[in-house]
Amino acid sequence: MCEPLTLCHILGFKFKFYQEPNEETPKSLYHIAAALLHHNLIELEDLYVHLMPLDVTIIEEHKREISEAKQIARKLVMVVLPSDKSEDREKEKEKEEEKFEKPPDNQKLGLLEALLKIGDWQHAQSIMDQMPSFYSASHKTIALALCQLVHLTVEPLYRRVGVPKGARGSAMLALRNSRAPRPAETFEDLRKDTFSMLSYLGPHLSHDPILFAKIVRLGKAFMKEYQSDSRPEVKDKMEILLSCFLSIADQVLLPSLSLMECNACMSEELWGLFKLFPYHHRYRLYGQWKNETYSSHPLLVKVKAQTVERAKYIMKRLTKENVKQSGRQIGKLSHSNPTILFDYMLSQIQWYDNLIVPVVDSLKFLTSLNYDVLAYCIIEALANPEKEKMKHDDTTISSWLQSLASLCGAVFRKYPIELAGLLQYVTNQLKAGKSFDLLILKEVVQKMAGIEITDEMTSEQLEAMTGGEQLKAEGGYFGQIRNTKKSSQRLKDALLDHELALPLCLLMAQQRNGVVFLEGGEKHLKLVGHLYDQCHDTLVQFGGFLASNLSTEDYIKRVPSIDVLCNQFHTPHDAAFFLSRPMYAHQILSKYDELKKAEKGNRQQQKVHKYMSACEQVMTPVHEAVVSLHPARVWDDLRPQFYATFWSLTMYDLAVPHSAYDREVNKLKAQIKAIEDNPEIPLNKKKKEKERCTALQEKLQEEEKKQMDHVQRVLHRLKLEKDNWLLAKSTKNETITKFLQLCLFPRCIFSSIDAVYCARFVELVHQQKTPNFCTLLCYDRVFSAIIYTVASCTENESHRYGRFLCCMLETVTRWHSNRTTYEKECVNYPGFLTIFRATGFDGGNKADQLDYENFRHVVHKWHYMLTKASVHCLETGDYTHIRNILIVLTKILPCYPKVLNLGQALECRVHKICLEEKDKRPDLYALAMGYSGRLKSQKVHMVPENEFHHKDQQARSATPASQQNGPGSAGKPAASSVKTEEGQLDDDKSQGTVKPVNKANSAAAKVATSNGNGAVISTKAVKERDEKEKSGKEKKEKKEKALGSTPETKAENRREKQRDERLGKEERVAREGKEKTPKTDREKVKPEEKINKEDKVKAGNGDATELSRERDVIKESKSKEKGDRSAAAATLKSPTPRSDSVESERDHKRRKIDSHSSPSHSSSVKPEHSLPLHIQQP
Template sequence: SNARTLCKKASFDLKFLNFVGLIYKDYEYGCFNLDPNRVLDIILEVYECRSDQDEFFIPLIKSYMCEHQTLCHILGFKFKFHQEPNGETPSSLYHVAAALLQHNLIALEDLYVHLLPQDSAIVEEHKREILEAKQIARKLTMVVVPSEKSEDKEKDKEKEEEKSEKPPDNQKLGLLEALLRIGDWHHAQNIMEQMPAYYATSHKAIAIALCQLLHLILEPLYRRAGVPKGAKASLLKPLRNKQAPAPVETFEDLSKDVFTMLGYLGPHLSHDPILFAKIVRLGKSFMKEYQSESKQDTKDKLDSLLSCFLSVSDQVLLPSLTLMECNACMSEELWGFFKLFPYQHRYRLYGQWKNETYSNHPLLVKVKAQTVDRAKYIMKRLTKENVKPSGRQIGKLSHSNPTILFDYILSQIQWYDNLITPVVDSLKYLTSLNYDVLAYCIIEALANPEKEKMKHDDTTISSWLQSLASLCGAVFRKYPIELAGILQYVTNQLKAGKSFDLLILKEVVQKMAGIEITDEMTVEQLEAMTGGEQLKAEGGYFGQIRNTKKSSQRLKDALLDHELALPLCLLMAQQRNGVVFSEGGEKHLKLVGKLYDQCHDTLVQFGGFLASNLSTEDYIKRVPSVDILCNQFHTPHDAAFFLSRPMYAHQILSKYDELKKAEKGNRQQQKVHKYISACEQVMAPVHEAVVSLHPPKVWDDIRPQFYATFWSLTMYDLAVPHNAYDREVNKLKLQIKAIDENAEMPLNKKKKEKERCTALQDKLQEEEKKQLEHVQRVLHRLKLEKDNWLLAKSTKNETITKFLQLCLFPRCVFSAIDAVYCARFVELVHQQKTPNFCTLLCYDRVFSDIIYTVASCTENESRRYGRFLCCMLETVTRWHSDKAIYEKECGNYPGFLTIFRASGFDGGNKADQLDYENFRHVVHKWHYKLTKASVHCLETGEYTHIRNILIVLTKILPYYPKVLNLGQALECRVHKICQEEKEKRPDLYALAMGYSGQLKSRKVHMVPENEFHHKEPVNITTPGGLQNGPGNSSKPAAAAASTTSKNEEGTAEDAGEFCVTAIANFINETIKIKWIKMSKPHFSTTIPRMHPPMSRV
């Protein structure tokens, strides 16, 4: 031990002599009696002058063997010397102190007490900065008159002059910077922990020092995993200090120090965009490795790293982007990383960024206020004429602070819907990250809990919600924004029993897929909608559907990738009833009806989109069979068949093609047989499935085959709209002619347009031919099936009741095309001479009792019901107009029998048929019944009754009223409504005035009653018990029909004649009609009431 001590002393003496030689090289050597502390002070003084000589001075001081406290006091005295006013501590002293701390020659807690300012003063300064930032923000958001503005500017100048005076030196920050420069992260972290969050790194020098340290630490990992392919990067020299943090080689090494350093750096990574890009690229590389990893053990380890990267994104990357002024490159770089996250993670980050980050730092508070102020300036001047320059300004502002900018823009759009178009056009200069943030901001605006109760104002959906919905549709169609978030939001709202936000889905599908849902279609548009897809696109919508292929594909991919297609359909189908029973609650009946219509229309629109855009395999894979939809998912029957219908059509077509390939044959008859075989194979399981949908008693009247056939066919299957095809082809021919005559159009454009029109023309003609072949096959199939559709177990009245209740009424109010389909299907069943189907009784039940149906409809349903009645009246009016037509289409048909024989239908017996003049009496009776029901609804005073009957009357106006006195009665009641509702209910007044004007214009087409039918009684033998007219107390037609049916079943062997009920009492009642005051309609208590889907209202 003595030898070791002597060696140490000798070593120290040698170093000390060398040190003295450095100082006194020009002096002679001698012996001196020196003070040890003074010597140490001189050593530190020289070290300070030669601060780059750490390798010499650190061992020297270690060899000096002084007390740590002594060294610290001497160093502290040096710091105190520079604490004079306007004093500045030299950087060399900071370096000396940092080096001594790193080599543990002094303790940080001992030195810290010698440094200024005090921690309490730092906290006070930080609070003061936040307060000043908030005051600035408040001033920017306040409305200030010009005189006050000038005064405020003068005050701000004075404050800036005061601040320009040199602040006192912060020795703690100086020491911190020196520690970071030499790589002593441990002591640097200890100092930063004593200060408020981000206070230290808010000083640029410290932030840059920390960034430089991070560059060195990340270098090996960035070289391996972060450098883009083909890029060349300059090498960084590692720190010579062996005690500095070790460079990281793997992603796991990042959790040692790097994430912590980044946490302290916070938003001030903005000072070093290169380091920002490095962190983002490493994150991108990590996400790719994370997503490709399949081993669960490794995946669990990487999960903790994923959480760290999310925290870095939240606390460092996004706040730093905020402080980078207009850096679009960093925004795109960040999106390359963020797009690898699920949208749930991204939206959480955006939420934190928008609602939390800006309140954590004075600089961010100021930036937020400045962004809002600038956004106000731009939005005040935004018009359709200056979209480009304003769009560039919006783009520049959005690169750094998209959440604040979009929040303000959306608030403006909610107030001023005329801004939607210019705003959408001005968003083309955004980055990919900004588009994603915009989607989040829209969802947040929709989900705002403070506005949840403001989504309606008593009877209508709020205008702000409609404005946001319109913006959604336009933005998502025009720009490549991910749709998963908005679709999931709508799904979640439906799960929660809220249907208001279906308006969003409706607008998105309409704009992106070009599928409109409206009940205000013209006759020509409706006709076009019964054709193929090309005809629908050209003539079925109000606007031309152009360039929706890409946007439709994006919407389809979003639905399939996130498995939302079927859930949305099922939730909408279930929510229709939920609107009435659950969501309706205390809401106004008018609003409930609007919500029901919105839910139903969106279902029809969305289902149509899926049917036309999903491949056969995708559709069949996702949509269950109809019995599963109804029994397991509790989907209403009409919605279940609506979703299943395209699947049946696809399957039949696929099977048909398969059979054609298996057995080649070009003859038409062979093709028809193969088609029928394909239908049987596909529909046989459906016939079995529908049996479980209704009680067994139902199938005593109609067979499952008939039920499935009715619900599985569409208007496309029943008739070819030749007029619509011709109309569109002629339009294209006129377009070609106009192109040829246009001398100003360039030749290449002329050629291109003509080619487009010619190609479209060929497509339409080919489509028409294809549909014609298809309709012929379907009609042949129906002709073979019709004998087995209806059973004769029950009375004709009960059979018609089941048909109306389970088929006709639910579907006729489903959509405008379905309304036409139902009317045409009844006519088709009649034309096919279907056994056991009484056409007259069916029409009578439709026309004779419409009050309950009208009263239970929503506004849109009443339009569809009116269209259905109009089509039914069109057929009846055609038969009524000409005896030859009647004889041809009805005279020898079982649907117009007045007497049924046990031996079956005998087409040659004219005595069994209803003759033409008696049919005219029946038609007059139907018109009378319609008038009676209409007058009743108009006189109830109930809003729904009046609105719905006016809508129905407007729809059937082409064919009703035809009799002058009935028209006058209606005109009188409608005029009364106009007078009563002018001030009370303006919407009813507008409807009544519209109908009144149209009714007056059609008076010239009305005829006196004696021209409509002969009023003289017609001799007909009718049992007294079969009368069923107003004021008659005898049993009605249904009861007689029931009795007759029992006679048919019980005495089938008897070849005598049996009188059926319905027709005889129709005629008898018609003969007896006299014009009376229509106060209350007569309803038969034995005829079951029809309940269409909205009867629950």
Template sequence: MSSILFFLSLIKSYMCEPLTLCHILGFKFKFYQEPNEETPKSLYHIAAALLHHNLIELEDLYVHLMPPDVTIVEEHKRDISEAKQLDRKLVKLVLPTDKNEEKDKEDDKNEKLPDNQKLGLLEALLRIGDWHHAQSIMDQMPSFYTTSHKAIALALCQLVHLTVEPLYRRVGVSKGAKGRPLHPLKSKRAPRPTECFEDLRRDTFSMLGYLGPHLSNDPILFAKIVRLGKAFMKERQNGEKESGRICFLSIADQVLLPSLSLMESNACMSEELWGLFKLFPYQHRYRLYGQWKNETYLSHPLLVKVKAQTVERAKYIMKRLTKENVRQSGRQVGKLSHSNPTILFDYMLSQIQWYDNLIGPVVDSLKYLTSLSYDVFAYCIIEALANPEKEKMKHDDTAISSWLQSLASLCGAVFRKYSIELAGLLQYVTNQLKTGKSFDLLILKEVVQKMAGIEITNEMTSEQLEAMTGGEQLKAEGGYFGQIRNTKKSSQRLKDVLLDHKLALPLCLLMAQHRNGVVFLEGGEKHLKLVGHLYDQCHDTLVQFGGFLASNLSTEDYIKLVPSIDILCNQFHTPHDAAFFLSRPMYAHQILSKYDELKKAEKGNKQQQKLQKYVAACEQVMMPVHESVVSLHPPRVWDDLRPQFYATFWSLTMYDLAVPHVAYEREINKLKTQIKEIEENTEMPMNKKKKEKERCTALQEKLQEEEKKQMEHVQRVLYRLKLEKDNWLLTKSTKNETITKFLQLCLFPRCIFSAIDAVYCAHFVELVHQQKTPNFCTLLCYDRVFSAIIYTVASCTENESHRYGRFLCCMLETVTRWHSDRAIYEKECVSYPGFLTVFRATRLDGGNKADQLDYENFRHVVHKWHYMLTKASVHCLETGDYTHIRNILIVLTKILPFYPKVLNLGQALECRVHKICLKEKDKRPDLYVLAMGYSGRLKSQKVHMVPENEFHHKEQPARNATPANQQNGPGSTGKPASSTSKTEEGTSEDNERVKHKSDSATKLMNKANSAAAKVTTSNGNGALNSTKAIKERDDKERSGKEKKEKKEKTQGSTPENKVDRREKQRDERAAKEERVVREGKEKTPKADREKAKAEEKSSKDDKVKAISGESAELSRERDVLKEPKSKEKGDRSAVTGTLKSPVPRAESAESERDHKRRKLDSHSSPSHSSSVKFLLYLPERSLPLHIQQPRRPPRRVVIETQARHLEAPGKSMSCQEIYGLEHRVFQNRGGKRKTLKDLAKGMLYILNIFILKY
């Protein structure tokens, strides 16, 4: 170097022309341009020194150097063309066969510097530190062309080393490390060393940009740059110097990641780079990964070849990956992922989307990955999920695509097993929900299930469901299919991510909102089956995610997270059931916290004091809730329900109402068995045996302590409910309206929310009954539940059908227990206000014994409920609609333990299900599977079915009154005859005879009605005036009769007086009917009188048979007589219309007037003193059950009943009332027989009343 300086000073003193020196040097370079000649390095060094000291100009010398720039550009284009050709081969899956040969060629090209004098001069300039002139030469050539030659890349790396050395020594070297010292260049024109981070922007970042992916030639410099970046990010974490952070992101994008791709399996550099990347938000990291995967590999021919080699190697590994060789294949996967994770994972995910059986081996093979590779894997999963070219629905638009399901399963398994950041994936799901897309909720569902161990399934066993009503420990041990012991760390990671990125509440709210909106967003375009599946997926994920938050968040975190109920509903528009679901754990936490505060403030160990403190804590916490819920519904709602009752229902859970002692005992016995097996195991090492025994013993003690804690809690809750129950239901409106609001706002929305809520709803109804809650009619509640299932079933999704079926099963379980034993019924139902038949009675003792429904009548009612369930089931099975059939089969499967219990009802269902099996075997296989499963289980239940006369008591009728084996026809729930062999033989003949005569009477009535209409039309005002006169006279007679009855009530009511009074009433009624009929004849056309005579003649033979076996039941007749009086007082039937069966009339063609009248009756207001014995009688339905129909009562009795009922002016009867009265009169035996003349009179009287009313 000293000699060079001497000659340089000598040349300067000579002061010749710069062009002269350039020509001399050019002549020298020209000499070595001959073939087989190599330019000596000394010539490059002399030229570089002259340029460095400004003795010559680069432009003057550059023209003497070979090859020309045009040749260099052509060479670069040729390399790019070869790279593109290789890329096309990659797409066609045709790769080079001899990888080693290609690699050797590339190495020779890099190591053998071609006779390129420009590159030789560039290297010499870099060696002496002349960055200014070197940069000028590099700018003359294509990007990365110069640094693609290893010698030039190493020279430039050495220059960067010298530049960053002072700063690296200060901030990059760890304590105790010395490192190899570097001596700085003595040249004053060399780049100045960096002393601070700002100096890096002067020259260092520029030099790194020219290096590009070729920084891979110097791993040490790679590590230095990464460590400088880490030091910079740690010092600038407060947000200052944003420009510096952007510079390091650019260096990572253009230099570090491409260089890592060219490093062969360097795990250390990957970990170093992760140390820098983890300081950036995941948004910045994922942007870098996206550019690395989709752009970087196309920027340089070397990277294209590396990509091809990586894909080839990945194919080799994936073809041989199995469960058996997962350890060996995993090492190969890890080695390949250190340098090119994006290419490897992209191929692996494409294979998993096609072959889901690879999920297990792939997850196990990822254990040898670096932290950077795990983070890249998370990005690749999100990119695969967001691929716009992939359809997330199957081609028939009825289910989610299998590739999405495979990726979801992979996400759950990978994120549970490995510590990978979840924020990006959760934010992706949130963004999808914001745009109204719920397909990717499947990802969240799998992640929560695998990481937290919380399963959502509708196929839970009864043991699991019972365990889910206990504490957290019991849930973990017996409530899930899989073990969730090893989920503590993974669930903690999931919780931390949700809280740190504030995604917990937004996810809950978006799922709750989208659940109700999915029907409207997807309903018009998607298949109904897919829409239902999306709804179920959204709802189930909400329940699962909310359960995870409730069980993993601390009390303080949960209270901070969830706003009040009114804000959730009114501000965030969250559905009420979801809002209470999210708020429920918060209320429980607050009550327990307040209870602990009160116990500490006032020391008292007496049980009564503790109960009172708990009640006080509940009042303090729930009082604001009671005020908040008022705004959720219109004011008229609170006329039937108290806000306190509403909030109590929605805030409690099964954990609060009952202790699952059997489940606790079962799990404790399992642990005892495990301890015994461990002791008997001689192969297990002693230390492991001791450890397992300690674990089981500790778990057993936890369960016992948890059971004790829950018992105390349930005792406190029941005490609180006992104090509150008197204020739950108001007496402003009738019990019918109260039950309606309770079903509409409480029971139905919650019973389909989750399986636990379905059990809770059934148990809550039973608890309210057991508490003897005033104004709550238990019988009416059960009747409304069992008599109105068609529309509920039809509107349910598949999963909701499972939950609704479980709810019905629990309700039927309670009813079956009461039905099975008179002692149980009398103990749990008699003397309870819920079984009062007088709806205005509010006494807690259950009212008078006469007002209670006795045991036999309750059995009739239960039979009626079974009959109504059969009607609804048959209707759904015969509609042919996919949703109706699927849902009713699911419901029937759920309630199979308790329904059907009557043999012929089971036979009717079996017949329909068999038809479904035959019809749907080839058309809709999923329905066929459901039907076959139910059919098999139904056959196994046949041994537990009983005939109808064993299910409920049936009195023996008189001979020839009705066929002996009548069961379950419309209206047959009264007191049908028992079966005998003789009566069974004559059943078919009697049915045909009665049917023929009933049809004749029906035709006669229709003709009479048409004749009456003609009279009204022809006579005009005359007919109306005559009917008005009849009405006025009837009013006078009725008022006189009421006065007479009041006088009779003041006298002594001996049996003789009662009989005389009834005889007088009959005589008066007969005389009144004769007068009405006589006046009606005067104003009735001759044709009508002839038709009446024809009816008398046709009914003459039936009179004796129909009436001979009847005996007078005075109580029933008195009810019929009292009914018009109660109507005059303004009281109407309480539940006649509202308990009407929802089964539609499938075959009967009814007039518009009858339809409107029945519609009004179905919404009639309840009365204040009505009987619930109407529950025994069913309206006639046209839907066939293929059950032998009982004989209908004679038409004469029907007409008499209608006539007596229509005596009250302005009274309109529903079909149910008419038939109920008809049935009661039909049961009267031994009464006073009517003549055929009375029959005609009654019919004509009805015609006149019809004229008056219509």
């Protein structure tokens, strides 16, 4: 037998003969060479040098193919004018014809094919290693030969674990070859040769879809075994195999799918494997597929360009009318190359948001794998670092982000796409302190669960939101909640399965403050407010979704106690109680049902007793937990029981919206009648719709009855608990301050329902005759100074705060408009006492009560203070002040203004805003114009001041032609029959709360008329005033003796007496000097009078302020005589004028007195009418 080298030279000579152009090497020669190599008769290294082409030539050819593919791809993406298209195509054909020449045979590939067919994998692998990646497999014959070898290798294992039940197939015979790969019996055997052969195949596994399906099914079988086998000894081996399968999916399966033209079956088969991977593994594979795979092979480069070109063609023609036809084309294109298609579609949606609806409708022909890829592409588009999430003005969120958020909500609701990745993305963004992407979560919850968050709710919707879940669904939202059961269940499952419910809530609650304090310095104030509102609204929406969809056990299991939320997770108190509130309601209800089953009794008294017992068992730990939330001094005024009760109840617990239930029931009845009267509806459908409406009607009626029973139990509980709510350890004013600071103000701006709840709770505490709660002080503190609250609100908070004020004003207006109602609901109530005592309470003492006429004076004072605050905000020129006060004024328009001159003052200022902001700030102009129009329509309901409250008779006789006074007038008289006392609430302590005054009669002589005649202080009027002051002092001294003789009281009375005498003496000297001084000398005395009056202002005397207001009214009267209509509103002087001119020293000092910097939402400005209360602090 010849030497191996001699055989090799002979074969080399034969191969050399067939290397001439247009010569074809016979296959028999390849088979002989392969057989000789297989039996070790020749060496591959000796034969390889005789084969053509050279390795350098192969590498150059591979590079040329890649560059040509990229060039073709660039041409496909280029925009070519129609006239040039035909010429370019002709030139390309000519070039191709010139280049066409049959290349010589690649003898190395021929030998490789022969080796693979006989199963000599070792020699074949050596040849493939000499070539570029996937070069050899790019030839179909070699790819098919390699696929056949893989078939034989995996056959035993596939027959054991991969064949579907009921499937039949012919078994493949193994190669009888010592050099052939060993057939795989276990998953571990796949690591030896199978995975290696597949990696050489790469994307060219597409030539054999059957082998593709086998590999996928083997992967599914392995994943099931991997998930079920938890033995620690095999854990490392299983992890290695998992990594191998992931590599095969990345390098072989996904690229091969790209080269399979429109094979939906393979896409679904592959999803059967991919759905067993965690979503982060899947998304990593999709990222590799989209961003790297398409640039690794010439064929994939061309496929990517062709897919983009086809996608452009479809998207250009996509409309609402041809959704079905275009949807089928999108489906076919997406089966093989979903990443490229969706990337282009999302880029178009970011530019044109009107494509969202037709695109969503056209996605119904996608496979499950395509939907999962779509979710990844959306997340990748959201996380694109090259795109700014703010517009160039840095005040609003970019439109592309809003478009993607809308698409997310629509797509995830309509199609069964896994939500875990998107929810985790939002969570990670919140962890990083970024709140822009909360817009996505808001859209997803709104679309999938049907829960809307808006502050533009109508009164009917707001009323429906205070009822049960069924009433909320029917009448509480703008759109009817239909067919959201499945989508909301999918959202709930995604949150619970991945433990994201509580982390999202806590991160959103913490991010609210992060928006202001961590990001606020870098962003525009308008954007900061918008982000804060978005974060807060999403928290409320998301918390409402969890409360309504999670079971009691799931909710209690995941939400920690209130002290853990606040102290450990640093959750703000309002958000912590918002999250805990449903838990308390669930616990009380379940405990109540448990007690009812244990002791059967139908009597109402027994039921109430059981309900009280359930409340006590559930809320006692809460009462103990809230003590750690605030300093110990807080609980000197408020008891933890009162604090927890306020924060744990909702409007559902306090009142039943009967009219809302009736309204929805009547709608359903009308709907049934319309169905019966419609002859076009088929009988079976008619019957089905009637049954649905009837069932819904019964559900609403049952829900109403259930809520009625619940409200009765809650009110009875509050009635029993009220005596222990408030302690009398400090003044009423301090108690009200803490109630406002810790309870009322934080919650009234939390949501629209909470705003209504706060107003209703104050009224309820008053109606329950709660000891130590002063209703008058509470209302006075709310209305007296709203500037600070309005200035610190965001846009949405302004809506809620305005709604809260409107509800408070509704109650006040009801009492003001009817004496019978006032006497029934306010007289003999402790909240309307005008004398505060440290101990004891005599609600029946009429002398201690505020009578109806004086209450009307007080209401006018509150309206005046609202006007003054509104004018101040409108005249600051600050965007936030103007926007917020216009929103608040719009909300309270049904109840304010009711006095004609106050409405005129507002109308003048708002008209000025319209003129100034028309070209500067269009959003302010729109708000001002809207309010101005609605204010004019309300003018017919306004009344003159003398009809709103009765003036003092002496003031009328002094100014017989007087009409209503402007807000800047000197003063308004209180009823002379009511005992008054100056300084009974210290200004420094009360900071502008209810202020008793004894100057009502003296101020009456100074009231200026609005008909142009200025009031002149006559000698007779001065004497009468002096006599009344003297008699008032005597009465006051007698009253002080009767009230108490403690050293502190005596010292206080002595100081007040000395101050009154000193001020009275200075006034009398000034008047006498004025009367004795001639006209020429009187002008010289004016500077001295000015200095004296400024001294009085510094000393805290209110007369100087009232005299200045009198001069303002006189100016107003004179301006009216000249026909200046706008001067009627000019009497309102803002503490901060709009102009930048230097203000006078006197105005500066007056403003110091008329304003304060207290953060407790109070006012020290003395209005026209001070509250005529006789108050003795404990």
